[in-house]
Every structure is written in C-alpha cells, then in structure tokens.
Amino acid sequence: MSGIAEVQARIADIESRIAAFNGTRASTALQATATTSATSASSVSSATQFADVLAGGTVTRGTRTVNAAWGATGAAGASGTTGEQLLAVAKKHTGVPYVWGGTTPAGFDCSGLIQYAGKQIGISLPRTAAQQAKVGTEVPSLAQAKPGDLVVLEGGSHIGIYVGDGKMLHAPKTGDVVKISKVWETPMTIRRLGTTAATTAAAGLAAAALVTGTTGAAATDSTAYVRPASLTTSKSAPYDAAFTAAEGRYGLPTGLLSAVAKQESGYDPDAMSPAGAIGLMQFMPGTARDVGIDPRDPMQAIDGAGKLLASHLKTFGSLEKALAAYNAGPGNVRKYGGIPPFNETQNYVKKIMANLGSAA
Template sequence: MEGLTAVHSRIAEIQNRILTFASASSTSTAAARSAAWAGAASAAGLTGTTGTAAAGAMATGATATAGSGLEGQVVAAAQRYLGVPYAWGGTDPSVGLDCSGLVQRVYGDLGIDLPRTSSQQATAGTPVAGLGEARPGDLVFFDNSSARPGIDHVGIYVGDGKMIAAPQEGDVVKVQDVGTPTLIRRVLPASASAASSAATGGAGLAGVPYADLFAAAGARRGVDPALLAAMAKVESGFDSTAVSSAGATGLMQFMPATARGLGVDPSDPASSIDGAARYLRQLTDRFGSTDLALAAYNAGPGAVARAGGIPPYAETQSYVRKVTSAAEAYS
C-alpha cells in the first residue's frame, strides 16, 4: 500500500504543477509562461526525457487510445509532452514546441528521423487513404491557411478520432479532435504490430538470424523488417563475413564506396542492417516503389534512372523476384 500511496502522491504533485503552469499561462507573457513551464516541467519530470506517459496523460485528463507495439510507443512518447506550451519554431520542450517540432521530437525519441517542417514531414512514409484507415502513430496534416496554400499543421493520431498536437500561440500540447485532415501519412512500417512482434521473436521473423536488428532498423527508417531480412538472405545468406567477387562485403553486401558514403561498417551487422534500411528508404523515396528501390540497391540508382524502370539485367531482375518472394514468406 505504501507504494500505491507514493504513486498517487506523485500524480497529485504533477497535477498541481500543471495547474500552476496553466494559471501562469493565462496571466503572463510568453516568456514568463515558458519560464513557468520550464520550472514545473523540470521538477515534475515532464520535459520529454524523463517522467512517465501515464502521469502526463492523467495530469491533463487525456483519454487517447493507443495501438499495440510500435504504435503504442509513439502515442506514449507523445503523451509525455502534454501541457508543453506552443512556441512558433519551438523544438525544445523546456521552452516550447510548435506542431512539427513536437512531431519531430516524438519520433526522434524513438530513434526515427523526420524532417523539421510540417510540409516536409508530409512527404515522409506512405499515404493512408482516410481517417477510417488511420492507425495510432500516423501523422495527420492540415492546410489551414487560405492565404498560403500547402500543408501548415500536423498532429499525431492516437485513435478514436483524436490527435495530440501543438495547436497555436497561447495554447499547449493537448489531445483534440482530428476533424478533417488534408492528408494522412504512415511513418511506421506498414504492419507496425507485425514488426513489434518480430522484435520479440514472434510472427514471420521468428528464428531468423538478426531478427531484432531487422525489426529495430525497420522501425527507425520506416522499412518493412521482413524486406530487410529477405535482402540479407539473398545478399549473403545471413553471413556477416561474406565477400562477393565484385568486392561487396558483409551481411547486406555493401560496396566500399557506398558504405563510406553512408557511414556504414559492413562488418558490423547492426551498422550494416541500419545502413541498408536507410539506403533503401532513400531509394524508395526517390523511385516511388519497392521493386525499383530493390533494383537500384542491386544495380545502382543510375542504372534504374537510365532504364526508366528495372534494368534489363538478368541478375537484377532475378534479385528483385527473390527478395520479394522471401519478404512475403517472412511477413
């Protein structure tokens, strides 16, 4: 019972600090509000680097519904910033966050890199057809300014038609209705729950060498872990010491120049897998499809660009088929 009493006491302390900050927000300048938040957040452990999602949600009355696995991690990470004041251009939660600063910070906490602005973030990941198809952790984007066309606001979908967002000057990060978004993007792998299961040894990657590394890299870079595992199988047969006749090395068979350009150590499985995921993400964004990205990984981006599709090389065409087939088996 003593432990439970301590938890209730801690929650009450955080609630009081947030209420004190809210009171300061209504009567002081922006600078004073930021100072009030910084003091309250630091003392309460709600700066985004410590504290708990549960305490943050309870302190603000949030009732957002999280998904499971990676989806739930995104929502939990976002909940840690509830109550942080809005600050245009803000990326530091001890001072304030704007909408895209919040999104970048939340995904950064999970090791996933996103661009800085909402318009740039609107090109990340893959499109979601509509709110009915949205999953927790998806990004919802809005064009709110008639005077300036284009995306100018973003929030993190948490389920049940709600999002966590940094709305506007004078407000704070909070849970609110999504309304009608202009577009929705999924930054997590297409099957986040499957990726999460793979990370714990379940589903299609159970028993696959380096399954945890494939799952982690896939989550960071927005690439299907099954696809990464399939590439490793075809490239090296999961042999981290493999060396091809052309000089490609390691688990993911990087040529020396490509490895140097990406800052990858081909002999280190973790570095090799993460580098492959990062490179495949770049190729997918450039060419617009997984098949073309795989072809570019095998034959080089220049060959795909010159061919206007998968190059007419038997090796490359076979590579794309083999990787795709293996990925389906692992999914």
C-alpha cells in the first residue's frame, strides 16, 4: 500500500469510529477511499494533512469537510479553532461544583475541566495544571490572548480557559463552581493549542512525554519529535521554576523544596507511599486538606510544601526541626524537644540538608 493510501486508510478508520459514536454509518464512498489510491485530487494527500485532522484543523474530502475533533462538519456542528472548540465544550459545564481531583461532570478541579473538555473534542491533554502549562505554544501577553487559550496563574497551580475581555472560565476552589471570572493577576504563561499540524501534533506529543516519558515521531512528513532537553537532563527541571517561586514567596532557602521533592518522591508527581502520602511532595490527605491543596497537582503541592515548611520554620526556629516536623509531624517535634529519635526522620533530615542546593 502506498504512503497516500495508508494515510487515507487511517483517516477512513477514524471517520468510521466517529460515525459509529454518533450512531451513523460511514459512507461507502469514504470507506472505499481507504483502499484506493486513485482518488487523490480532493483527498488527503500527505501525512501533514492527516496530522491536521488529528490536531483540530479541517481538510476537504470530496464534497465533505472533515473537522479534526468532531468528524464531518454538520454531524456535530463544530467549527473554529481547537481552543474555541475547547471553550465551547467547557462552557457547557458552567455551574458544575468544584471537586478536588474531579475529572467528570459530577465535579471538576481546574485541570480536570480542561482535560475533560479536550477529550470531548478529540484531543488528549495531560492531567495536571503544571503539565497543561507546557502544551501548545506561548502567547506573549494577555493583550494578545484569544478565546480558547489556556491561562496559567498562581505560579502554575491554577489554570483556566480565556474567554476574552480579561476573563477566564475555570473551576476555582472548593465550595465554588465552574464559572467565568476576571483574570486577577499576570499569567505565568498563556498557551495556545493551535490548529496547524506541526503545532498541535508537537503539543500533543510533548504532553504525552510529560505523562509517560515516551518520545515519538510527529505526524508531519519529515519532522521528528525531539523530547525537550529539560525533560531528559534533570528530573527536577519541570518544577524548578515553581520551586524557586515558592521559596521566594515563603522566604525559604534556595534549593530546599527541590531537595525535599527529591527525598520525598524522586520528583514523581504520581508517587504514592504505603502510608498513603500522595504526589510530588508526599502530602497525607488530611494535611493536604488543611493546607488547601490538591497533592496530585505538582504546582499546588510545591506551593503547599513551601507554605507548610515556612510555618514549621517560624514555629521551631531551625530548618532541621522544620524538616523533622514535615516528616514526623509537629507534635513529635514538640514531644521530643527537637528532631524525634526515629531513624527515618533523622536520616530524612540529614539527607535533605546534605542535598540542599544540589538536588537534581
């Protein structure tokens, strides 16, 4: 089978799946093109165009225009850029309660809303705000943002979808609901999902690399996807900016939060201890609730750890005791008048102090 025919076969398969999902049957004519390379005049003729289909663009097949995320135009009535489609779907869930860790219409957290909306338009986005803050392409400022762009706030711990006029759609916090609010601070980053094959295919692969650690070939004729150097040279690299920001925010020594993350989870945002501690900074669920963060979201976890360590440092007056309180609880530090006589806690404090400033 030629390269063109192979691409056509893959597209026809996708269209068949979409048609089945919508309760309709793909046309015989479209299925026929999957095995015939002769109908190239009005068909998809390159892997780049095929990537446009996957990425959210449109291509013309005979007399039909196929939309990446929705199948045939008219079947679902979708139009616009990938970001605009994402916004349109997310808006349908206005009023849904915020639920910590929520990823369904029963309840959403900020990144869960965006990931869910992405699934509905056929794009796969990573789970956390920190990971979503790396997809797509950078938009220089809010003045240049367009509806559908992802707006990342609070040092990377919160994300929403820009709706225009300085406002964003988001799932704010516990006790609130999905709603439109003013963008209340200068965003850490603004990301555009894009509609071109190269932009969106690369964004999708970058997101996959963040989650799975894999690499692959971008869906273009000759461009290979190269995993970002920041993801290959240091496990801490995706979080370094957030570590630095939180240390500055809470007056902590440089390198402390990275050293804690290295000791706690080895920089694994999905880590789960036998005792039930969760995420990059290994929060117990009760402590996470007290601090008001989602421990599965690395940006929230980093900020929460900074806040907690700063509180312990203020209470106990030394970094070693603050670390001991983070590991064994402040009650044990008070009980023993210092670092508790637990091997785990004593080794924990020694290793972090040794790694301080050199965690990687």
